[in-house]
Structure formats: structure tokens, C-alpha cells
Amino acid sequence: MSQRVSNFSAGPATLPYDVLTKTAEDIVNFKESGIGLMEISHRSSEFQGVIDEAERLLRELMGIPENYKVLFLQGGASSQFFMIPMNMLSGGKKATYLNTGTWAKKAIAEARLFGDIEVPYSSEKENYNRVPDQHEYTIADDSEYLYLVSNNTIFGTQFQQFPDTGKMLISDMSSDILSRPVDVSRFGLIFAGAQKNLGPAGVTVVIVREDLLSRCPDTTPTMLKYRTHADKGSMFNTPPCLAIYVVYRVLQWLNGLGGVEAIQKINRQKAATLYEIMDSGDYYRGHADPQSRSQMNVAFNLPTPELEAKFIADAAAQGFKGLKGHRSIGGCRASIYNAFSLEGVTELAAFMERFANENPA
Amino acid sequence: MSQRVSNFSAGPATLPYDVLTKTAEDIVNFKESGIGLMEISHRSSEFQGVIDEAERLLRELMGIPENYKVLFLQGGASSQFFMIPMNMLSGGKKATYLNTGTWAKKAIAEARLFGDIEVPYSSEKENYNRVPDQHEYTIADDSEYLYLVSNNTIFGTQFQQFPDTGKMLISDMSSDILSRPVDVSRFGLIFAGAQKNLGPAGVTVVIVREDLLSRCPDTTPTMLKYRTHADKGSMFNTPPCLAIYVVYRVLQWLNGLGGVEAIQKINRQKAATLYEIMDSGDYYRGHADPQSRSQMNVAFNLPTPELEAKFIADAAAQGFKGLKGHRSIGGCRASIYNAFSLEGVTELAAFMERFANENPA
Numbered sequence: 001m002s003q004r005v006s007n008f009s010a011g012p013a014t015l016p017y018d019v020l021t022k023t024a025e026d027i028v029n030f031k032e033s034g035i036g037l038m039e040i041s042h043r044s045s046e047f048q049g050v051i052d053e054a055e056r057l058l059r060e061l062m063g064i065p066e067n068y069k070v071l072f073l074q075g076g077a078s079s080q081f082f083m084i085p086m087n088m089l090s091g092g093k094k095a096t097y098l099n100t101g102t103w104a105k106k107a108i109a110e111a112r113l114f115g116d117i118e119v120p121y122s123s124e125k126e127n128y129n130r131v132p133d134q135h136e137y138t139i140a141d142d143s144e145y146l147y148l149v150s151n152n153t154i155f156g157t158q159f160q161q162f163p164d165t166g167k168m169l170i171s172d173m174s175s176d177i178l179s180r181p182v183d184v185s186r187f188g189l190i191f192a193g194a195q196k197n198l199g200p201a202g203v204t205v206v207i208v209r210e211d212l213l214s215r216c217p218d219t220t221p222t223m224l225k226y227r228t229h230a231d232k233g234s235m236f237n238t239p240p241c242l243a244i245y246v247v248y249r250v251l252q253w254l255n256g257l258g259g260v261e262a263i264q265k266i267n268r269q270k271a272a273t274l275y276e277i278m279d280s281g282d283y284y285r286g287h288a289d290p291q292s293r294s295q296m297n298v299a300f301n302l303p304t305p306e307l308e309a310k311f312i313a314d315a316a317a318q319g320f321k322g323l324k325g326h327r328s329i330g331g332c333r334a335s336i337y338n339a340f341s342l343e344g345v346t347e348l349a350a351f352m353e354r355f356a357n358e359n360p361a
Numbered sequence: 362m363s364q365r366v367s368n369f370s371a372g373p374a375t376l377p378y379d380v381l382t383k384t385a386e387d388i389v390n391f392k393e394s395g396i397g398l399m400e401i402s403h404r405s406s407e408f409q410g411v412i413d414e415a416e417r418l419l420r421e422l423m424g425i426p427e428n429y430k431v432l433f434l435q436g437g438a439s440s441q442f443f444m445i446p447m448n449m450l451s452g453g454k455k456a457t458y459l460n461t462g463t464w465a466k467k468a469i470a471e472a473r474l475f476g477d478i479e480v481p482y483s484s485e486k487e488n489y490n491r492v493p494d495q496h497e498y499t500i501a502d503d504s505e506y507l508y509l510v511s512n513n514t515i516f517g518t519q520f521q522q523f524p525d526t527g528k529m530l531i532s533d534m535s536s537d538i539l540s541r542p543v544d545v546s547r548f549g550l551i552f553a554g555a556q557k558n559l560g561p562a563g564v565t566v567v568i569v570r571e572d573l574l575s576r577c578p579d580t581t582p583t584m585l586k587y588r589t590h591a592d593k594g595s596m597f598n599t600p601p602c603l604a605i606y607v608v609y610r611v612l613q614w615l616n617g618l619g620g621v622e623a624i625q626k627i628n629r630q631k632a633a634t635l636y637e638i639m640d641s642g643d644y645y646r647g648h649a650d651p652q653s654r655s656q657m658n659v660a661f662n663l664p665t666p667e668l669e670a671k672f673i674a675d676a677a678a679q680g681f682k683g684l685k686g687h688r689s690i691g692g693c694r695a696s697i698y699n700a701f702s703l704e705g706v707t708e709l710a711a712f713m714e715r716f717a718n719e720n721p722a
Contacts, residue, residue, distance in 0.1 A: 007396050027384055074563065082585070201600065
């Protein structure tokens with residue numbers, strides 16, 4: 001354990017160490033069965049137990065109502081960008097999207113292949129430094145849903161609360177699912193690639209209201225209909241068993257910690273520790289507008305690109321890895337998802353203060 | 362190691378033990394980096410090294426020509442059923458499919474959503490007990506490709522050689538890829554879900570000729586175009602990193618063993634050991650026509666359903682697991698993919714002879 005580094009990677013991201021060691025054991029010999037986790041049939045009672053428990057824990061942790069299905073799919077969040085409009089906007093129906101970052105923009109482009117897409121708000125010109133209040137845009141009455149990315153990984157912005165407009169919400173929660181309580185009943189569909197707050201790359205969780213399952217045309221390929229997977233408990237075909245298993249272990253870990261209310265408190269402390277440094281001087285400048293600050297990804301700049309390069313290199317030498325900002329905005333970024341410890345954030349904060357003192361602008 | 366059982370599961374299936382232990386180590390601490398395998402960024406040089414080496418090994422082992430792309434995709438082989446016609450039959454073009462089993466039939470249904478599909482051969486009425494010789498069917502001149510499933514997992518049949526008709530082949534090799542040499546240049550596209558001969562569930566390998574990449578319409582969702590993934594080295598979005606890593610370890614193992622020629626010899630010995638029992642008496646009856654016998658899946662019946670149930674139970678009690686046949690044909694099935702040892706097959710054969718003596722019909 002002593003050799004673990006502080007991994008601020010934006011995703012795939014750090015996981016609880018206990019999840020890693022349990023996975024390693026089960027990969028060699030799953031629950032003493034004499035067969036490894038990757039070798040057991042997805043139709044076995046052993047694996048059925050894993051996927052059932054993953055779903056049960058997710059339902060409990062998020063308070064998912066009975067009339068929602070939980071699906072474990074492949075293809076990443078990027079596949080949801082087209083599956084949602086393909087399933088929901090048949091016949092060129094209208095939907096409303098908020099353009100708050102790279103992933104929102106990509107989702108808009110895919111949705112336009114299927115429907116009439118309105119984008120009444122965009123922060124693209126300000127390099128996506130904020131998300132809107134709901135009075136900043138209007139939604140057409142005949143819009144099927146309002147789509148938003150709850151947390152923008154690259155730009156470090158996050159909706160502090162979700163729009164309350166009466167319109168059904170659909171949200172990409174890839175980078176903040178389970179980081180705070182969410183009223184699922186306001187959403188028609190929530191999805192999240194696992195590799196930030198849920199587990200490893202290779203599985204995407206979709207939570208979808210049952211009445212939406214029958215909206216897609218018959219000509220949709222079988223694998224692209226939500227109904228196909230809902231009807232078969234995510235086992236229409238062989239699911240990504242190992243990735244689902246790791247999600248189950250992560251959910252178990254979060255449950256043991258006290259659930260989303262407990263982790264939200266820790267997440268707030270972690271983020272506040274870093275934002276306080278930005279607010280207490282002008283050496284570190286946060287990218288996000290203060291009202292839009294993310295608790296998951298803290299994007300910031302130093303006085304010069306040269307100092308940023310030195311900061312990233314010095315940090316890495318001291319075991320703080322993955323602090324380089326996304327290539328589309330540069331600068332620095334600390335991704336501090338659920339599994340990243342408060343202790344690690346405190347250590348980074350101390351390093352940041354030392355670095356600022358030793359490397360004046 | 363002593364607690365390992367003989368796992369005849371059809372997929373997910375047994376993996377080399379050495380692959381399991383190496384994976385377990387790297388999951389906790391990848392190459393002594395202080396970060397686990399599931400936690401490293403897919404954009405890191407460490408992961409780039411893994412995917413590059415997986416591709417290099419696959420190219421070397423299969424002799425894949427330069428003008429083919431190797432893709433690591435999500436969604437299982439089932440997603441290829443629609444992606445192939447979606448990418449290749451735009452505008453309702455014609456293609457020819459051979460109906461030799463459950464997976465062929467499913468592929469035909471998906472292809473019909475996109476093109477004009479001819480099925481000049483089907484063994485469905487004989488419960489898919491054989492695959493055709495090429496003189497048993499004709500292919501329309503304007504057919505874009507001939508689609509076949511090289512090995513039919515459920516029914517235990519396999520093409521001993523591929524049709525030589527001048528028509529471009531497309532093949533689902535999910536259950537026999539890398540089990541024998543294949544002349545890739547005769548194929549436009551080969552695909553395989555990993556969970557039988559390549560690794561764990563969660564990644565599908567696609568080998569596609571470059572000139573076919575531009576056939577799909579612009580209105581195809583980005584994630585469903587082969588070109589998207591080909592242009593980005595399978596990293597347009599976050600790939601299933603862990604599954605790709607395990608494929609890399611399996612390929613390394615196969616390479617160390619001497620490659621496909623070496624494994625083909627062992628596979629022939631394994632299959633012959635079991636088929637000899639069937640040919641030497643009438644207690645065990647093979648499902649497949651002798652000319653169509655699979656080297657990967659040996660499907661057979663005992664004199665009565667009662668004896669089959671006793672056989673499966675007694676075998677399990679002695680550590681031979683997963684011998685129950687697929688629910689669609691019943692009976693018994695031994696899946697003996699690359700990673701299943703000759704020693705394990707010999708032990709099963711001895712058990713089969715003992716069982717037949719002790720439980721006369």
C-alpha cells in the first residue's frame with residue numbers, strides 16, 4: 001500500500017484499494033469456486049448474484065423508484081449520445097439540449113441525426129466556464145426532454161441544482177453519479193460511464209423510466225433498443241462481467257462508507273480545500289465561474305504556462321500524478337472523485353502552497 | 362493451483378492460469394507504477410503500450426495484412442450483427458448469409474433491417490447438425506459478401522475450410538479465432554467476441570479491410586462507423602481497458618506456446634480424444650455430422666435424458682464443470698477452447714469411459 005501514488009486522473013480514475021485487492025483475489029479464484037471471475041459463465045448463479053447485488057445496491061444508494069429499469073450496457077457514454085435520440089425522438093421529434101461542454105456538444109451532434117434539436121443555451125464562447133441558471137433559457141412546449149451534462153469533466157463545472165421546469169430531464173452523470181443525492185424521479189433517463197465514480201472502463205449504467213422503453217421504432221437494431229436489455233436483465237448477450245463485478249464492489253464500498261449523503265460531505269470538504277487556495281490569492285486561478293464550480297474536477301491555471309509545466313512536473317515527482325489539464329483547455333486539473341481521499345487532497349493543497357511560495361510569478 | 366476445476370464453459374471460458382495471476386498483480390499495481398491497471402488513463406503511455414502490443418501480437422499470430430485495421434470494440438459480437446450491414450449495405454445492397462446456427466440466424470435478422478439478404482443454405486431443419494460444402498448453394502453476382510459463422514458454439518459444428526467462391530467473406534469467428542491458421546486476405550471482415558479464445562467478456566476484436574471503411578452513410582451515428590474507431594486506434598472514446606489488457610496477456614501466452622500452428626495440433630488432439638469415444642461405440646452420440654465436427658465445442662447425447670442428467674451431476678462432483686448442453690439443444694457439451702488443456706480432456710475421456718461402464722443404457 002505504501003507505494004500507491006496520488007492519482008488525479010480524470011478517468012479511468014483511482015479506485016478504492018480494497019476494491020482492487022478483492023478483485024485481484026476473485027480473478028484468480030472466484031469465491032473459492034476453483035474458477036476465476038473472468039471464466040465463469042454469465043448464466044451461472046454466481047454471476048447472477050453479482051449483477052443482482054450491483055443493481056440492488058445502486059437502487060438503494062440512489063433511491064431509484066420501482067418504475068425505473070437499471071441497465072448495464074457496453075459502448076461507453078458516447079453510445080448513449082445516439083441511443084437516447086434513436087430510442088426517444090423517432091419521427092423527428094423535438095428535444096432541448098444545454099451546451100455546457102465537449103460532451104454536451106458531442107451529444108447534440110448525434111441527436112441531430114434523429115430529431116429536431118434546440119440548443120437555447122451555450123457557454124462555448126466563454127470556453128465553457130459556467131452552466132446556466134434555468135431563467136437563462138426557455139424550452140419549447142413540444143420538446144420531449146431537456147438534456148444536460150450534470151458535471152463537465154474537462155472544464156470543471158457542475159449543475160449545483162437541476163432545472164425545475166416541469167420538463168422531463170435526461171442527464172449524462174458520467175463524472176458525478178453517486179457523488180451527491182439526486183431525485184431520480186425528475187429524470188426520464190440517467191446514464192454514466194463507469195470509469196469515474198462507478199468502476200472501470202467497459203460498462204455504462206443506464207437508469208431509465210419504464211414507460212420510455214416502447215418509444216423506439218421496430219426497425220431499430222435489437223442491440224440498440226433499451227427494451228432488449230431491460231427485458232433480459234442486461235443479459236440479452238454476454239455482458240461485460242468483470243466490469244460489472246467491479247461496479248458491485250465499488251457500490252459495496254460506498255455503502256459501507258454511509259452512502260451518498262456521507263460521501264457528499266467528504267466531497268464538499270475536498271473541493272473546498274482546493275477552491276479556498278484559489279480564493280485566497282491570485283496565483284492559482286480557477287477556470288470555472290464560482291457559482292458553477294465542480295466538486296469532482298477542479299480546473300485551474302498558474303500565472304504562466306511555464307509555471308504550469310513546472311508545477312505538473314514537480315507534483316509528479318512527489319507522487320501527485322495526472323494533474324495536467326485536458327488538451328482542449330490546457331492548464332491543470334485535479335479530479336477528485338468519490339474514491340479519491342480527503343487526505344490526498346490535503347497533501348496536494350500543502351504542495352500547492354509550497355510551490356506558490358517557492359516559485360513566485 | 363490445486364483447487365482449479367476443469368471448466369468446460371462455452372464462454373466466458375477458462376483462461377490460462379498464468380494470465381489470471383499476472384492480471385491480478387497488475388490490477389493492484391500496474392508494472393510497479395503505484396496505480397492499478399483499471400485506474401490508469403487510457404491516454405497514458407502505459408496503456409498505449411498495452412493496446413499497441415495486443416494489436417502487434419494479433420497481427421503477427423494471424424498474419425494480418427497491412428491493409429487491414431484491427432479494432433477493439435465494445436457491444437459484443439451481437440453488435441457486429443447490425444454494424445456490418447449498417448456499414449456495408451447502405452441503400453439496400455444485397456448480401457448472402459449461410460444459416461448454420463443460432464448466431465447466424467440472429468445476424469440474418471439484423472442484416473435484413475439494412476439490406477436485401479439471401480440465405481441460400483440453412484441446416485435449421487436438421488437442428489443445425491452440419492455446415493455446407495460450397496457446391497450446396499449459389500451466390501448472386503451482385504451480392505456484396507458471403508457471411509458465415511466459422512464455428513457454431515451451440516451445435517458443435519465448424520467449417521473445415523472456408524468457401525472459395527471468389528466472393529469476399531465476412532465471418533463471425535467468436536468461438537474459433539486463433540485456433541487454427543486462417544488466410545485473412547480472403548475476408549473483408551472478421552470479428553470475434555473475446556470471451557472464448559481471446560480473453561474476457563467486454564471486448565470484441567474486429568479485423569477489417571481498409572477499403573471497406575468508407576462505405577457507410579454520413580447519417581450513421583459516430584460510434585457505429587468502423588472508420589471512427591479505425592481513425593483513432595480504437596480510442597475515439599474510452600476503450601474497455603482491462604478487457605484489452607487481458608487479450609494482450611492471452612496473445613502473449615499463445616505466442617509463447619508457438620502460435621496458431623502449435624495450438625492447432627493440440628486442439629486436434631483434444632477434439633480427436635473425445636470424438637474417438639463417440640466413434641468407438643453408441644453410448645455417446647455426437648450431435649454434429651462427422652464432416653462438420655467442431656474442434657472447439659463437442660456436443661453429444663447419452664442414451665437417455667436421465668443418464669445425461671446423471672452424467673452432468675457425477676462429472677461436476679468430480680470437478681468437471683460446465684458440461685450441460687445449451688438450452689436450445691439439451692444434452693451435453695464440452696467446450697475445449699485454446700486455453701483448455703489436453704490433460705483436462707484426457708481426464709474427461711477417462712471419466713466418460715468409466716461412466717459408460719458403470720451406467721449401462
